[in-house]
Structures are given as C-alpha cells and as structure tokens.
Amino acid sequence: MQLAITVLGNKSSDFLVETLSAVSACQCRVLELRTASLQHITSLFMVMDGNWNHIAKLEGMLDTLAKRLLMQISFLRPETGAATQEGVPYMLETISMDKKDLLFAVTSFLLERGILIEEITASRHQAAFFNNTVFSSKFILLVPDDVRVLSMREEFLDFCDNLNIDAILEPIKR
Numbered sequence: 001m002q003l004a005i006t007v008l009g010n011k012s013s014d015f016l017v018e019t020l021s022a023v024s025a026c027q028c029r030v031l032e033l034r035t036a037s038l039q040h041i042t043s044l045f046m047v048m049d050g051n052w053n054h055i056a057k058l059e060g061m062l063d064t065l066a067k068r069l070l071m072q073i074s075f076l077r078p079e080t081g082a083a084t085q086e087g088v089p090y091m092l093e094t095i096s097m098d099k100k101d102l103l104f105a106v107t108s109f110l111l112e113r114g115i116l117i118e119e120i121t122a123s124r125h126q127a128a129f130f131n132n133t134v135f136s137s138k139f140i141l142l143v144p145d146d147v148r149v150l151s152m153r154e155e156f157l158d159f160c161d162n163l164n165i166d167a168i169l170e171p172i173k174r
Helices: 012-024 052-069 100-113 149-163
Strands: 002-010 029-038 040-049 072-076 089-095 117-125 133-145 166-171
Touching: 002 052, 012 029, 012 040, 012 052, 012 117, 052 072, 089 100, 089 149, 100 117, 100 133, 100 149, 149 166
Parallel strands: none
Antiparallel strands: 002 040, 002 072, 029 040, 089 133, 089 166, 117 133
16 A cells, blocks of 8 residues: 655754654655755655555654644555556756746646646746846656657747747656
C-alpha cells in the first residue's frame, strides 16, 4: 500500500528529521521524496510504501507530530494501477520581465496541446544591474508520440515572441 504525504512547516530542519524518524519507526519505505524552501516555509513531499497497518500507524504518528511541531500534513492513498504516460522527456526554461498570468499562459499552452507537465519550478527576482523584476521558470515535460515536436516548437516560439518571453525547449539527454 502506498501513501502520499505533503508537509508544510515554518523554515526549520527539525520536521524533516522528525518525519523521517516516524517513517522509520513505522517500518515504511520512502519511494520518492522532495523538499523545498519557499520564502519562510519548508515543504516536504513524499510517497511511502508499507503494509496497511504500518501505513495506518504512520498516519497516526504524523498527526501527533503535526500538532507538536505546528505544521500542516495532508495524506492521500494513491490509486494503484494508474496508467503510466509515455513520451519523450523535454526541458523548457523561460525568462522574461515579470507579468501577470505568465505562468498560467505557458501552462495553458502546453496542456491544450496534450503535453504532460511533470514538474514546474518558478521564481521572481531582481535582475542583476537593473531595477526590473524578472520571472523565470523551468518545466520538465513529457511530449506524447502523437505530438509533432517541430510544429509545436515553432508554435511555442511564436507564442513566446508575442509575450516577449525568452525560452529554450530541448529534449532531456540521459
């Protein structure tokens, strides 16, 4: 049985150690784990594996931990047997002056063409040497076989030109 866990807490490394300690005590295994620091909070995303009683015990321990460390925890038991997506992995990076709804526009463009978004990282920051705010993003995409990459790339670059976005779209080489 699997359990997906999302943890949000104030910027601290304590809850990471405490959460992993609870996982170990419940004899569950980490299948995937990601952490990120965003402004003044830290987030933790995990997918766990274990038998049903170990997962239930972990849920109880994490509820107690959440109250003690003043953090928010959400659980989800993912459906098993979900179809895996096939396609070619691509990386997309964008940079532009910060504008409202830019991330929404790029994401909508990709999804409308059947391109799967595996991961997004985005941030705003001050440009070096200038007093302008810059928005940058990085996407990990999965382009299905039925999408004509050359046509989509040309259409995407036209889309970026219209919004004054500098973008790089290239296959991920392993």
